[in-house]
Amino acid sequence: MKILAIDTSADETSVAVTEGRRVLSNVIYSQALLHKKWGGIYPALAKRAHEERIDSVIQAVSKKLVHPMGVLASIDTVAVTNGPGLAVALEVGIGKAKELAQKYKKKLIAVNHLEGHIYSSFVQNSQGNPKKEFEFPYLALVISGGHTEIVLFKNHVTYQVLGETIDDAAGEALDKAAKLLGLGYPGGPVIERLSKEAGNFDFYHFPRPMLKSKDLNFSFSGLKTAFYYFIKDLKSEEKNKKIKELVSSFQEAVFATVIFKTEKAIKQTGINKLVVGGGVIANLYLRKKFRALAKKYKGDVYFPPYQYLTGDNAAMIGVAAYYKAQKKLFVSDPAKLDRVPRLSLVDNELKSL
Numbered sequence: 143m144k145i146l147a148i149d150t151s152a153d154e155t156s157v158a159v160t161e162g163r164r165v166l167s168n169v170i171y172s173q174a175l176l177h178k179k180w181g182g183i184y185p186a187l188a189k190r191a192h193e194e195r196i197d198s199v200i201q202a203v204s205k206k207l208v209h210p211m212g213v214l215a216s217i218d219t220v221a222v223t224n225g226p227g228l229a230v231a232l233e234v235g236i237g238k239a240k241e242l243a244q245k246y247k248k249k250l251i252a253v254n255h256l257e258g259h260i261y262s263s264f265v266q267n268s269q270g271n272p273k274k275e276f277e278f279p280y281l282a283l284v285i286s287g288g289h290t291e292i293v294l295f296k297n298h299v300t301y302q303v304l305g306e307t308i309d310d311a312a313g314e315a316l317d318k319a320a321k322l323l324g325l326g327y328p329g330g331p332v333i334e335r336l337s338k339e340a341g342n343f344d345f346y347h348f349p350r351p352m353l354k355s356k357d358l359n360f361s362f363s364g365l366k367t368a369f370y371y372f373i374k375d376l377k378s379e380e381k382n383k384k385i386k387e388l389v390s391s392f393q394e395a396v397f398a399t400v401i402f403k404t405e406k407a408i409k410q411t412g413i414n415k416l417v418v419g420g421g422v423i424a425n426l427y428l429r430k431k432f433r434a435l436a437k438k439y440k441g442d443v444y445f446p447p448y449q450y451l452t453g454d455n456a457a458m459i460g461v462a463a464y465y466k467a468q469k470k471l472f473v474s475d476p477a478k479l480d481r482v483p484r485l486s487l488v489d490n491e492l493k494s495l
């Protein structure tokens with residue numbers, strides 16, 4: 143079963159063709175450069191860029207899959223992210239998916255962007271590697287620019303959200319810290335590099351929010367505010383001199399919080415198999431921390447096997463859609479499919495019951 147998947151939830155226009163867990167073709171057009179000077183995603187620009195690019199991204203995917211009748215002739219189903227994400231951006235992908243499904247008489251599957259990130263650790267290349275099988279249940283983490291979630295991944299397409307951020311996401315916190323220091327957008331990669339140069343050391347010990355709370359929720363806005371006031375009091379030359387120490391300490395506060403809450407979730411659920419997805423898990427230092435945590439509990443941790451699968455991509459949407467198709471979770475009335483900017487995994491779970 144071949145699926146053409148589309149994701150336009152934020153600032154990447156991505157289209158993929160997948161078959162089961164295998165990715166036959168995946169193209170990502172990133173708008174990051176466009177949004178750089180705003181220090182975050184600028185909605186009107188994102189919408190226009192998606193509209194301008196979507197057809198050529200579909201064409202680029204098709205080129206890699208030679209089929210005499212064109213790519214749409216060879217696929218069985220169209221899948222699209224219907225939320226969560228930026229409304230004006232989601233709309234573009236949904237509109238295109240509906241158009242294609244109708245024109246070529248294909249079934250349509252709506253995928254929650256978060257379930258895409260959860261499945262990203264199980265995506266295979268076109269050769270079917272890596273081969274690792276599913277061994278439910280897992281504790282799944284999504285750590286991205288828009289989300290910080292701990293999810294009980296019970297079985298295919300069956301989730302229970304155990305904790306999530308009540309304000310900023312982990313990646314968003316990194317992006318905001320980088321913006322305050324004039325380091326550009328996105329902040330995660332540059333903070334990773336500078337922190338490594340500083341030895342990934344915690345020089346300033348910024349506050350770790352919510353560690354005392356009993357639940358598994360996160361909050362990063364207090365840390366961001368503490369950081370803001372801390373650097374506001376520094377002279378600009380001192381700030382520049384200490385930039386590596388500053389970002390390294392900030393990164394440590396974010397990551398220590400994520401690991402602390404994950405450990406709490408392991409203790410509460412007794413589950414020691416982790417899957418971690420989302421843009422922030424591109425960070426090798428965070429991967430190391432997760433590996434150490436899994437080892438401490440004699441468990442395992444899985445990450446997206448290829449770098450492009452950490453950030454937003456349509457391949458993970460296609461793979462999640464495959465498991466939805468197995469459960470016959472097709473959109474019953476494609477004309478009515480609409481974006482749900484605040485779609486949660488709970489909504490999704492109800493639909494799958």
Ligand code: KG4
Pocket residue numbers: 152285286287288289312313314316317328329330331334420421422423424425426452453454
């Ligand atoms: O998953 P993603 O591409 O988009 C969302 O769904 O949000 O995640 C983007 C986030 C940004 O906040 C970016 O700064 C962060 O992932 N990120 C990183 C790294 N690469 C990207 N954070 C830490 N270290 C990295 N190497």
Ligand code: ZN
Pocket residue numbers: 255259286287420421453454
């Ligand atoms: Zn994402």
